[in-house]
Amino acid sequence: GNVDFYPNSGHDQPGCDPVSIGIEIIDDIGEGGRDLAACSHDRSVELFEDSLGEPCPYLAHECIDYDSFEQGRCASCNEDNSACAFMGIHADQYTAKTRENVRMYFDTDSKPPYCYYHYQIVIDTAHPKNAEDWVQGHLTLWLYGDNGNVIEKVQITRDHERFDHGQPKYFLLTSHVDISRVIRVEAHWEYDDTLTNPGSYCWMLL
Structure with missing residues (x-):
């Protein structure tokens, strides 16, 4: 076939x-x-x-x-x-x-x-000189479609998800909700720093 x-x-x-x-x-x-x-x-x-x-x-x-x-x-x-x-x-x-x-x-x-409807999520972070090379945390999204439907409060990251500054990160979101074309996104980022991993701290270098 x-x-x-x-x-x-x-x-x-x-x-x-x-x-x-x-x-x-x-x-x-x-x-x-x-x-x-x-x-x-x-x-x-x-x-x-x-x-x-x-x-x-x-x-x-x-x-x-x-x-x-x-x-x-x-x-x-x-x-x-x-x-x-x-x-x-x-x-x-x-x-x-x-x-x-x-x-x-x-x-x-x-x-x-x-x-399911499948949605590709691409997070492309900046890489400022005064920031660490990476951060980790939880990212929650609200997706608004041009047909009036909304995918509400979906956490797309796993626990302790790492984001490398300057590198795009891809996710697959599945939902029963058809939002057609995405016209607006709301995002909530919860920063995750761990005492056992100092590399996760977001130091500001002066």
Whole structure:
């Protein structure tokens, strides 16, 4: 085929763990393992069925691997849209018919509706001469779309996220909220300094 889709890396699907599907895998390892495998395998059918009536487009992006996709480094569809494709009922709309086995990634929720909208966040910090080379902390965003929808108070960083001054940092944000085109962003930065890591202090050099 032209495109190979890999939801959530293509391996174990969210919601297909022993706790979520309610099995005691310790008591019956063989049967429990089969239930887990069946859950992830059957998810492909559920995703396709979900695409039939779901307004969310199930848009997948071409990427070299899933780790790079999760880091927010594969957001462009290219000018000819050859780096993006719809999974599901609209997969036949893929434009680059001459390409084969293109690896496309997307994330889903653990339960219906599964479809997420994907947003690339790029934080590009300045590098003033009188600042440390890097800082760390927590970044929370509010994203406002031109359709009136808002993604509210989402923390895009992990604990003790490091930002190197002068170097762009990429994030992938998934949400059920469609904000179309982002027209405004509000950001809250919580600085994180640790006594065990003096390099995290934001010294002002005079």
